[in-house]
Amino acid sequence: MYQSYYGFTEMPFHITPDPKFLFLSATHQEALQHLKYGVAEKKGFIVLVGEVGCGKTTLCRRFLNELDPAHYDSALILNPRMTETQMLKAIVAELGETKLARSKSDLVAQVNELLLKKIHAGREIVLIIDEAQNLSFEVFEQVRLLSNLETDKQKLLQIILLGQPELKEKLAQEELRQLRQRILVHYELRMFSREETDHYIHHRLTLAGSMGRPHFTPWALRHLYKYSRGSPRIINNLCDKSLLSAFIRDSDEVTFWDARRASRDLERLTE
Numbered sequence: 001m002y003q004s005y006y007g008f009t010e011m012p013f014h015i016t017p018d019p020k021f022l023f024l025s026a027t028h029q030e031a032l033q034h035l036k037y038g039v040a041e042k043k044g045f046i047v048l049v050g051e052v053g054c055g056k057t058t059l060c061r062r063f064l065n066e067l068d069p070a071h072y073d074s075a076l077i078l079n080p081r082m083t084e085t086q087m088l089k090a091i092v093a094e095l096g097e098t099k100l101a102r103s104k105s106d107l108v109a110q111v112n113e114l115l116l117k118k119i120h121a122g123r124e125i126v127l128i129i130d131e132a133q134n135l136s137f138e139v140f141e142q143v144r145l146l147s148n149l150e151t152d153k154q155k156l157l158q159i160i161l162l163g164q165p166e167l168k169e170k171l172a173q174e175e176l177r178q179l180r181q182r183i184l185v186h187y188e189l190r191m192f193s194r195e196e197t198d199h200y201i202h203h204r205l206t207l208a209g210s211m212g213r214p215h216f217t218p219w220a221l222r223h224l225y226k227y228s229r230g231s232p233r234i235i236n237n238l239c240d241k242s243l244l245s246a247f248i249r250d251s252d253e254v255t256f257w258d259a260r261r262a263s264r265d266l267e268r269l270t271e
């Protein structure tokens with residue numbers, strides 16, 4: 001609705017994890033470096049933890065885009081509420097095979113064979129599991145077994161686990177002791193600071209084609225930070241609603257009152 005009114009080429013605060021919009025705050029930059037380091041140095045398991053909506057999926061999509069396709073193959077598992085067999089099938093499919101084995105043991109053999117074939121052809125493989133806090137212990141164990149593939153010096157499969165803070169608690173449990181001992185790279189994403197929140201909002205407005213219109217007043221920005229506590233997902237939601245409110249007033253300014261109307265709206269929805 002407000003898109004053409006303000007001259008945006010696309011919606012600035014869409015909630016999809018589009019890596020094009022990635023704003024590299026200090027914490028996102030550090031997280032990206034951890035992923036790159038872990039994969040480049042073949043560290044085996046890499047864990048990235050953060051609250052819902054803090055940018056894990058967006059960041060890992062960016063990371064995947066930056067992997068050199070001449071060297072790397074990747075498998076991205078987005079919804080890991082699955083059985084061991086389903087997980088193995090998903091990995092095989094993500095690695096480009098169309099013929100999937102049926103039984104669990106055949107699938108394990110198929111994955112190992114596929115990985116070895118790629119590795120011998122000089123490829124490097126990255127497996128990313130998003131929302132990994134939802135993995136069952138059995139699937140975690142299966143993933144650990146896959147990671148056993150190694151030469152005497154290096155891990156042959158790099159595995160990135162992304163998850164909400166519960167992932168950390170899960171990994172602390174006795175059942176996952178062996179897997180935990182393999183995690184050599186670990187990073188926790190933080191929310192934006194007040195300053196980063198302002199920059200983030202301007203960053204997205206600019207990428208969406210804003211030519212300085214509309215202007216967010218300092219009081220609006222202050223309220224957006226206070227209410228969102230720097231969570232990108234909540235900022236997006238509030239900014240979208242604030243823009244709509246300013247548009248309805250036929251105004252070039254997003255004011256404190258627009259931001260407050262937005263947060264009230266959100267409260268009503270989450271009550």
Ligand SMILES: Nc1ncnc2c1ncn2[C@@H]1O[C@H](COP(=O)(O)OP(=O)(O)O)[C@@H](O)[C@H]1O
Nearest residue numbers: 015021022023052053054055056057058232233
């Ligand atoms: N650093 C960032 N730069 C740009 N957009 C971000 C950033 N972090 C989060 N977002 C946006 O916030 C929303 C939630 O991000 P998402 O990656 O889905 O979070 P998570 O996977 O941690 O739950 C998405 O719209 C995403 O584009």
Ligand SMILES: [Mg+2]
Nearest residue numbers: 056057058130
């Ligand atoms: Mg996500």
